[in-house]
Amino acid sequence: MLSNRVGTLLLTALAPAVWGTTYLVTTEFLPPGRPLLAAVVRALPAGLALVAVTRRLPQGVWWWRALVLGALNIGAFFALLFVAAYRLPGGVAATVGAIQPLLVALLSAGLLGQRLSARTLIAAVTGVAGVSLLVLRAGARLDALGVAAAAGGAVVMATGVVLSKRWGSPAPLLATTGWQLVAGGLLLLPVALLTEGAPPVPTATNLAGYAYIAVIGSAFAYALWFRGIQLLTPTDVTFLGLLSPLVATALGWLALGQELSAAQGFGAIVVLGSLVAAQSRRRGQGAKDADDAKNTHVTLGTSPAAATVAATNSPDTTRS
Known part of the structure; x- marks a missing residue:
């Protein structure tokens, strides 16, 4: 059981690791000033492909x-994510978004009846502190709309994670992922056209960026993310999101030549420590979590077998 859980955690962690590349791709590959267009392109084509x-x-x-x-x-998360990405330095957006584990822990206690432990609360607060050390810069520009977008993105994503666990789709994993991508993309499409107008003619660089965020950033990453929600607790899953700013910082250092300070190194250690603390279990707690997950499926009319079938439809064996 322990090895299965570790394997599930590692696979799920690939999703936020991929999302950590979003800021680099947005700033280096996508046309400026088109956050909603980027959100539509990221969601709709990938969703239609999965449904097909x-x-x-x-x-x-x-x-x-x-x-x-x-x-x-x-829909709402992508729009808010890209608005924050365009209006804020990546460090500010990532720090505000790091409140998501705390929000999920609170919502899980209220909607799923999961115990809110002191360990989880401390790990969540420590994670925010670690992310701020890792990516926040002195004199960072604070745009009110950008901060609101980043906070709103954390709220809607936290709510979506908890409701995904509460409802437990009986359909195959890739189908459920496709439905959500299509729904979100269709909701965003008219808003993007009304607010941003007709899309510009893309360059080859733009097309490469759009292909990456649609195929890798959406179809692949979200399938792993929703698989993790099925098999783990929402709190376990959402703490993995702290990997995104860690990956974003590493890419800034490797790809853009950005320097890393001692404070950033310490922040990375703090983030990793909060992840380990959040994922650790007392003796027998792993079995209790498995029972809770099983009871959740039964209560909501979804059999554990359906979750197993959905897991077998994940792209574990096809990823490159």
């Missing part, structure tokens, strides 16, 4: 549930 491949549509209540989850996890 799985040939599975929502049934019953999952029509409106897919719409709600698509709005939270994809």
Whole structure:
């Protein structure tokens, strides 16, 4: 059981690691001033491709549930993410977004009945402190709209993670991922056209950036992310999101030649420490989490077998 959990954590961690490249791709590859266009391109093509491949549509209540989850996890989150990326330095946006584990812990206690431990609260606060040391710069420009967008993105994503766990889709993983990407993309499309107008003619560099965020940043990463939500607790999953600013900082150093200070190195250690503390378990706690996950599926009308089938449809064996 322990090795299975570690393997699931490592696979799920690939998603926020990939998302850590978003700021670099946005600033270096995408046209400036088009955050909603970037959000639409990231969501809609990947979602349509997954729906076409799985040939599975929502049934019953999952029509409106897919719409709600698509709005939270994809539509609203992508829009707010790209607005924050364009209006704020990456360090400010990442620091504000690091409150997400704390929000998920609070929502999980209220909606899923999970115990809110002191260890989780301390790890969440420590994670925010570590991210601020890692990426926040003195004199960083604070744009009110950008800060609001970053905070709003953390709120909607935290809500989406908890509701995804609470509702537990009975459909294959790739189908559920596709529904949410399509729903989010369709919600964003008219807003993007009304606020940003017709898209500009893309360059080869733009096309490469759009292809990356759609295929790798959405289809691949979100499939792993939703698989993790199925198999782990929401708090376990969302703490992995702290890897995003860690990867973003490393890419700035490796690809852009940015210098790393001693404070940033200490911040990276603090972030990793909070991750380890959040994922560690007391004796017998792992079994209790597994029972809780099973009871959640039964209560919500989704069998554990459905979760197993969904997991087998994840792209674990096809990733490059």
